Amino acid sequence: MQDPAHSGPTPVTIWVWLLVLVVAGLVLLFFEEMSHTTITILLMAIAAVKATLVLRHYMHLKAQPAMLYVIAFTPVLLAVVMALILIPDVAYR
Amino acid sequence: MSAAAASEPLRSGVEGGEFARMPLGRAGMWWFLASEVMVFGTLIATYSLNRVAAGGWDAERAHVNARIAAFNTFVLLTSSLTVVLSLQAAHEGLRARARRFLLLTVLLGCVFLGMKSLEYGTEIAHGYTPASGPFWSYYYLMTGLHGLHVLGGIVANVLLWIGLGRPGAERLEPRIEFLGLYWHFVDVVWIFLFPLLYLS
């Protein structure tokens, strides 16, 4: 069975991309004119990209059956649903 | 057969698709990680909602040391790399090399915890303890729980490292991958904690 790690980008390249994204996040802070919420949203987007990189390449999700995606993302979905429902009671109490 | 293929071979004889014939350790670890995602997901959700309610906690967040956290992010990302390299080495049958990378992961984990205790020390010295308000309560709970997970990962990695040095290590080799899954999960949690708590 062809070793997927050889065909795709090597771990070190993934590592470099991750560091680039960390630096991108830090650089983002120097744009004073952006409001806090936009910065937070952008940082979360960067974090999501980093997480996907780690999940797909380091955790081999790329080579795994679809069911693992279900197991990995159902709890994330549940946490988001809970957060949305709690908005009226916690965020605007 | 010492070097398993890229991943543990699928188990034949079980009805069903690839997921049903997946190695037991990987399936079990992913179920465990699902429940862990809910713990940190809840903390991140309640932290964010309370932050919106309290108007952003900008004042308190200015006292957090982003530099140490950024360095820690670098340390944790590198430890994820060393785990993958250790797994690759194991798959190529180079067990000694795999063990060296595993040891490197453990050391990086210790550096992470060391920097974190330094960070906590300075904050407490400045008088910011878990009892100084809602932000600090969430800050210490989230980073503390994450730190405990890093510590748990270190202990497991050390036991695995010892086990791989002893005879009969073939049975333990797949565990490098499964423990690696846990370690990458701890890294992903930090990927979300770092910006939320330190940056914006």
Added chain:
Amino acid sequence: MSVHAPAHAAVAHETAHAGSFWRSHVFSVDHKTIGKQYLGIGIGMALVGGLLAYLIRWQLAWPGTPVPGFGWVPEPMFYEGIVPETSYNAFVTMHGTIMVFFVAMPILLGAFGNFLLPIMVGAPDMAFPRLNMMSVWTLGLASLVMLSSFFVENGPASAGWTGYAPLSADATYTADVYWGLNLWIIALMLEFASFLMGGVNFLTTAINMRAPGMTLWRMPLLVWMQLVAAVLFMLSVGPLVAAALMLLGDRTLGTAFFLPERGGDALLWQHLFWFFGHPEVYVILLPGFGIVMEIMPVFARKPFFGYRTVVWATIAAGALSFVVWAHHMFVSGIDPRLANPFSVTTILISVPFSVMVGCMLLTLVGGSIELATPMLFALGTLGTFLIGGVTGIYLGAAALDMYMHDTYFVVAHFHYTLFPSVILGGLAGLYFWFPKMFGRTLNEPLGKLHFWLTFFSFNAVFIPLFFVGLAGHMRRLYDPTQYDLLEPLMDTFPFVSHAFVTKAAIVLIVSQVLLLVNVVWSLLAGEHAADNPWKANTLEWATSSPPPHGNFATLPNVYRDPYEYTPPGSKDDWLPQTAPAAGAAR
């Protein structure tokens, strides 16, 4: 390269070494022994929970009078046998906590899940035997920590089994119960860890270690129910682990999660608790339903009606159970506009359960029913659960819940959903699988007597409580005579009175002695059980009673679904899953 055969042999070989008593009974990694250990913990804690119920009922019926049998208990928990107000809330809290977390879960998930799941799917043992042993030992430790909280200063936790903050977040609010509630939190977190380990084992074993021919759609319904319950528990326990850590922080480190004066929010605990709480009650209900659904086809000699429909209904109920939780909080101060969506989801979730109950009913219709003790308990479970389900509709309507919330109507409702599933369903399972678990047969007449006593006394306790609740009786009252409104409920009406209910509760508790007598006597002198006394189709009846290490001498092949009863054109009225497809004539 097939790792299939050697892997199974290896596991069977490894457990065969269990020579010494310690290795085979105490520190065992055999899922069957672990299942019995869970059963032992569950029954032991059920005795504690039952005694607490006796104390609560006695104090409610005759406030301030000494409770027979408890005169010896030292101060401050009792004063010459009289329950003081400081201890009453603690007994109510511990009764709820012990019954939900240390009786229902260990018996339904731990005992029946561990013992039956591997055999029913044709696996030699659990996927991770050592993790399985750790899970039962973690539960043992959790039980010890919970019981030890009775003996610490100021007694055990007394903020309700739901532990609402800020009452639970600051010791001064509960008359300085400090270590009592801290140990309560630690014991609960250990219990969560234990059932997380169990859940990982259940899911991996059932999905990844099924015997050849055992497709997902040929798995017995009990296995499906245990799987959905395991997934519900694993996905819902996260928020309560986080909330428990927050509560522990508030109590010990002075953090500001739930205490308003420190900047926290009291409502957050209720949301996190009930986000876990509602899936949790389905984690308890579904295995109870699974047991009943296994037993009914066997004694009606009739295929289970709508197997796939019930499986999809279970999955739908599981998914819906995550967006239902705020119906526990209609009047708790949440944004009133939230009540409507949660009323709708509460009604939607009653649909899968009415489908399941309907399928169970149609399994009975047209059957050739034999009323052996397991079947009696299964029918008792279905009949009593119907009352629980119907009364849920009253509480699901937000406007009516405004009046009924926190009254005895709610107490009666959740006892009518929990008791049938745990006690009646659990006993149905015990009487049905006792021959398989222990290799001995239980006494049938004693079993039937135990059923009728338990069934009637349970209804005699909780049907009157519906009306007591309607009359406006609040929950967790130490002494109802304080209120003129509740004075008539003490002893004036023939049935609807605390006095009658307490007498019925005593009968209910005492009649459990029949079970202990039956079990102990059968273990010692009961006749040896056959491999398949009930002529059932599922895999556990295709091996010896009790099954050997590794469960099967030779790994079985599965040819059909488990409910092939009275197949047309066949002389026998059953056709085991392992019987080859060719000629089934025997």
Added chain:
Amino acid sequence: MLSWLPENISTYGRDIDGLFALIVWVTTPWFLLMQGIILWSVLFNRRRVGRRAWYLRGDTWGQLAWILVPTAIILGLDFLIDARSALVWAHIKQRVPAGATEVRVTAKQFNWEFLYPGPDGRFGTDDDLTLDNELHVPVGQNVVFTLQSKDVIHSFFIPNVRLKQDVLPGRSIRGWFNAEKTGRYEIACAELCGISHYTMRAFLVVHTADEYRDWIEEKWPQAASAAAEPGTPTATELS
């Protein structure tokens, strides 16, 4: 069933009792039908020699209709109940009538404090009056209360008014009721709030219009003397 409910004295209490009766009439027939099926099948389908059970797998839509059609009907009836409940809920919880008698209710471990604004109709003035465990209201008038708690969660429960609302520390929750019958009724705390939770009893005293005026004069003697000037309307004349 309805006879067990305490006597209702409030306007929306009738809606709640009506909703209760509706649910009784909707669910009881189904309940008896289901129990009847169990009893019927247990009595008439007993095992006898030569009796073969039906081979009914329930995997065809035709057979499943026996389940799905009744379930659809149940779903429809449930939504009927829910629609009615949502209306009553919105009427009680989502709207607070204006121009009513105001009172502030403070719950604390183990008693209720009722703060009356006094004749000037405003809180925080010196003529405010706090009464322990006594809520005096005029009959037939809307009464708006603001719930606050000093320590833990309590629950403001008046069985005869069919009213219950938890009192959250750190928040103030407004609600209302309109008592139509005079008399003295009990108020209780319905949420576990500590060791003496059972002693948190208070009284709702509903006065007729002139009884209420006498009560005001008795409680605010100086206002009675000032009542000579027409300009000081007491709370009752406002609405």
